[in-house]
Amino acid sequence: MANLIDGRALARSLDEETRAGVAERIAAGHEAPGLAVVLVGSDPASEVYVSHKIRACARVGIVSYEHRLPESTSQDALLTLIARLNVDPTVHGILVQVPLPPHIEAGVILGAIDPAKDVDGFHPVNVGRLSTGTGGLVPCTPLGVMKLLDTVIDDLTGMNVVVIGKSNIVGKPIAMLLLEREATVTVTHIETRGLPEIARRADVIIAAAGAPRLVRGFWVKQGAVLIDVGITRAAREDGGENLVGDIAIDEMEHAKAVTPVPGGVGPMTIACLLANTLKAARNAGKGQDGRD
Template sequence: MADRIDGRAVATTIEDETAEKVQAYAKRNGQAPGLAVVLVGHDPASEVYVAHKIKKSAKVGIRSYEHRLPEDTSQEDLLTLIARLNIDTNVHGILVQVPLPAHIDEGAILGAINPSKDVDGFHPVNVGRLSTGTGGLVPCTPLGVLKLLDTVLDDLTGLDAVVIGKSNIVGKPIAMLLLEREATVTVTHIETKNLPDICRKADIIVAAAGVPHLVKGYWVKEGATIIDVGITRIPGGNGKDRLVGDVAYDEVQHAKAVTPVPGGVGPMTIACLLANTVQAAENLEAMRKLNAPA
């Protein structure tokens, strides 16, 4: 029977540590770090995510600045808001909830955020820092994946890792993080041939394809560690939907450990967002002190 990696428990530990850092920061600076959350339109999933982020921010003591904009907000107006948040000294982290409406260029918006305040880790500067191992703010979900692996594996050096999915949000960043930890990484995608054979050689599988129950039991060797990033809503019993991951959970119980869906990676994403916000605030604090007159 595979060990169940409890993302909720690990996330709670991170939140407790973040709350302590928030208190220490507020004691030094007279106020807690501030996170600006921008939501354009009324996408139901985005509404839920934003509500969770604001609730969790309050729990750890981070100040939230919520900006809800109508669906027809122009790209120019959104860029104007971001420019204002970039120079607002009360704001240490900026999060623009995606997806954005079709008439707005998502890349232009994310690229306009000050990299020092980019708590999602999506700005090209932070992506470049991650790929070169030179610091920067790390995307929240990949960071959460790494922290979950660390609860199971003492050392990733030399382990064979397979990342299923090459998205800029999860697949590529987690591959970079695993490489930084000296794992041997294979990134697969929709055109990959013989995916089951590739996975059967892996010590670590990170499934982030968004395909329900893609990873079958016979794909997984005994003793592997599996992180399931996928989450899809499918019809369940009694007319209710249920959430499932990319991994056929019941079939992979010969693995060393596996994350459930829900309750695995999901809670870690928000916990790491909060940690990134405090990290951004501390980085800006250090820069301010460095630039202060002697």
């Protein structure tokens, strides 16, 4: 069996760094970092995610400001709230939980967040800074993926990395981060022709397609490193549910290392959100790249 990359342990370590940074900031006479979490409607999965994020804030000393709005909230009303949070000096990070109700355009809402407070890293300004290597806040899941890779690979220079998935949230930003590290990156998706053959040439596979057990054992060469970003709820025969990733982990005995689902990328996403909030607080009043 391949070595399992323990995302929970790495997330705890990152949280300790964030907690220490928050304590240092407070000891220096600054206010604690503040994260505003906005939830519109009552999507069950979103409710769980928001609860996890708020509890995580408390663990590291970040102050969370929760804004729960009814499903009927208008786009204009949500934009008004964001405008208020943008100028609130106690709020250093703003997170709008998606998906949003159908009558609200997510792109408009996410684009209205002050880029300096965009701890999800989705604002076009932060996307542009990522693509040009000029600072900004990096999306949490891709940042977590890179930190996981660093635990098993010392140097990505020249390595052949295949990313399966082309979303703006995961696939594209991961590709940008890998290019910054001098990896050779191939971005694919589930419609890519000859995907198994492409994957078999990879030193690293990052699966972020949202397709359960897409990556099979015969897709993977000996000694490859696998990062599984996908997560799907699959029904069991007893009526319960299992969380299933994009990688058929039981077929990966020949891989060097693989992230489990759950317990791999997920914990790192929240840990990186907290780290981004601390970074945003430190950069408050500075330029987007952290300079005065």
